[in-house]
Amino acid sequence: MTLRVVLADDEPLARKRLARLLREAGCEVVAELTGSAATLEWFGQNREGDALFLDIQMPGLSGLEVLAELQDPPPVVFVTAHVQYAVQAFEAAAVDYLLKPVTEDRLLKTLERLHHQQIPRRKGAELAALIPAPSPRFPVRAGEGFVFLDLRKVSHFEVEDEVVYAWSGERFKTSWTTLLEIEQAFPDEGLVKVHRHLLVRPQAILGFKPLMGGRGDITVTGGRVLPVSRASVPKLKGLLGLLSRGEGI
Missing domain, CATH: 3.40.50.2300 (Response regulator)
Structure with missing residues (x-):
């Protein structure tokens, strides 16, 4: 049937x-x-x-x-x-x-x-009674104070000059200095390092484009296009289900 x-x-x-x-x-x-x-x-x-x-x-x-x-x-x-x-x-x-x-x-x-x-x-x-706990939140700079971002509304994290920024529609400055600190803070969230300076939330990925030399680009929520290093492409393609049947979904 x-x-x-x-x-x-x-x-x-x-x-x-x-x-x-x-x-x-x-x-x-x-x-x-x-x-x-x-x-x-x-x-x-x-x-x-x-x-x-x-x-x-x-x-x-x-x-x-x-x-x-x-x-x-x-x-x-x-x-x-x-x-x-x-x-x-x-x-x-x-x-x-x-x-x-x-x-x-x-x-x-x-x-x-x-x-x-x-x-x-x-x-x-x-x-x-079975509904899971709310999404993790974390503080980011806002003027002279702080606001709290919902992790699952963040598309990616970017490190620049030892400062980590969170992207959620716009860029917010966090108190972290390395991407490793974020991975350790949220070990169960499945965050993926796609480049030495970029950590992405997989659910925010809208598209993948292979490039010459084994590299790639991804498009995330908000429309930003981010580079994927050659070393990170195989893992990312496996996560997106692109390995078994070529590049097609």
Whole structure:
């Protein structure tokens, strides 16, 4: 029986790639939703779908918060880049938990579980208790004082003359002096060093362009184009799911 699935993910590259993998596995993708608001609106008007592939981290409501709002959701597979949410995902009675970038073999195992398992469903207060902690925040300079930035609204960090700047629409001066300090401060956030002076949040990457000599460029939220060193390209391509099938998503 063909599985009819709904896919909700605010990251265009990840959403497009997972939709392709699902179709190649024989599924029918009945909807590709771009975030939490679109997901709630769609399920408010539709009851289609044998399964919901749902990103945990999205602007606005998280995937767990979205699930808590749905009246009668189909079986859920959580998809995210953050392994620390695995326990919460299974406590929410998810069918499975997929870590980005999703591989074909791992996806096929998930589809087998969807075909064969009867999954208990939770909603309302039960799910509200599982909602993860808020995004980490950190102070940045603002005039003579400080303001606090939400880490998951930052596209990247840049070090210049032993000063680290955080980019969130504009550049903010932090109290850090090296990128290593940031990696140590947020070890579970999956930050990726793409150049000796640049540390990027993978979820902020909108596009990748290979360049001569094995180097590359990435475009991040806000539209900035950042260089990727030759040494960092293989790791980044693996993270973005670009290794197994050439450069195409």
